[in-house]
Amino acid sequence: MSITRRHAVAAIASTLALGSTASAQEKSITIRFPFEYAADVAPGLANQAFKKLVEERSKGRIKVQLYPNGSLLKGLDLLQGVVRGDAEMTTLVSAYWVGVSPKLSVFDLPYAFPTHEAFYKAMDDRDFQKEVFDELEGKGVKVLGMLPYDYVVPGSRKGPIVKPEDFKGLKLRAVGKTNAAALSAIGATAVAINITEVATSIQQGVIDGLNTPLDAFLSYRFHEAIKNITYARYFFAFYPWTVNSKFWEGLSEADRKLIGDAAAETISGHKIRAREAANNAKAELAQKGVKFHEQTADEAKAWAKGMSPIWEASEKQFGKPLIDKMRTFGG
Structure with a gap:
């Protein structure tokens, strides 16, 4: 083979190799992102913001398909679907993940976070997050962060709940086992019902009320x-932002950075969004005839x-060091 011909063959091979590499780097990706709540409540707006960031920054190469209101998967089916890879990503309330990672239940301890800032301290404590989420990350998902929501507050159709x-x-509809135990300890009958079934359950008298963030009372017309x-x-609600581990590991480093950065920016901006949504919902609910009682310090x-007793049981289960750490956030 002549030198000229060898050079030509080498050039063609090099071009093909480069084309193959570029193709791999530029492959189209679809992220199926189901969640249980409505698209117009605060975390639903966060998911929409994330979708916009990812699709804009990838110039449409990475698509984020949102499935609100449990339209694709819900409850434990949603959790298992993300672990299996039936969906790539979700923000599912932490109470569901407790069955997979029991340590997560410490976030649901009553009065653990008496202020928003107390919860943000836990959010920003990397060592604490590692201790709590390590167990979860060994079960087939990667945690990108914690999407904060707001306080889950009790509402009743029978009268005010003060004492x-x-x-x-x-x-009362409870949110997870720890919340159910807290409600039972104080005298209520805790009922486990998916958020998508609550309205019907209230109408049929299955429950007298529920615990949920303020904007959800409006979105689902519970008011x-x-x-x-x-x-x-x-009780402060949040959503572990989880992604299927195999999907995550199969992404290029650049795509992992793009998606991870978009999630982090969304979470950071959502702190303000969620609080504004709660304040706006409170004002609108009052206009619609809902009576509010702001709990006093003595109450x-x-x-x-x-x-x-819920704190005492958790200390026995997880040990004093972890529960003492929880107390530092609220103290």
Whole structure:
């Protein structure tokens, strides 16, 4: 073979190799992103913001398909679907993940986060996050961060909930096992119902009320039956931002950075968005005839005393060091 011909063959081979590499780097990606809640509540708006960031920065090469209201998967099916790879990503309330990673239940301890800033301290504590999320990351998902929401507050169709005695006889929808235990400890009957089934359950008398963030009362029209809400800062809801591990590991380093950065920016901006959504919802609910009771410090102490066995049980389960760490955020 002549030198000229060898050079030509080498050039063609090099071009093909470069083309193959470029093709691999520029492959189209679809992220199926189901979630249980509505698209117009605060975390749904966060997911929309994430979609916009990813698709703009990838120039449309990475598509994010959102499936709100449990339209693709919901509840434990959603959790298992992300672990299996039936969906690539989700923001599913932490209570569902407790079955996979029991340590996550410490976030649901009553009055663990008496202020938003207390929760943000836990969010930003990398060592604490590693300790709590390591167990979860060994089960087939990668945690990109924590999407904060707001306080899950109790509402009732039977009357105001102010004193611990007011819980007696009430059937309330609980959010996870720890919240259910807290409600039971203070005298309520805790009922496990998916958020998508709550409205029907209220109409049929299956439950007398529920715990949910303020903007969800509006989005799901719970306020049409629930006329009494107590703003008690006893349970702060958030969503571990999870992605299927195999999907994540199969991405290029550049794509992992693009997606991870978009999630981090969304989470950072969402702190303000979620608080504004709660304030706006409170004003709108009041206009629609809902009666609000802002819990006082003395009332909070009375509720916390009734729910204190939950802290004691968690300390026995997870050890004093972890629970003492939890106390530092609220203290």
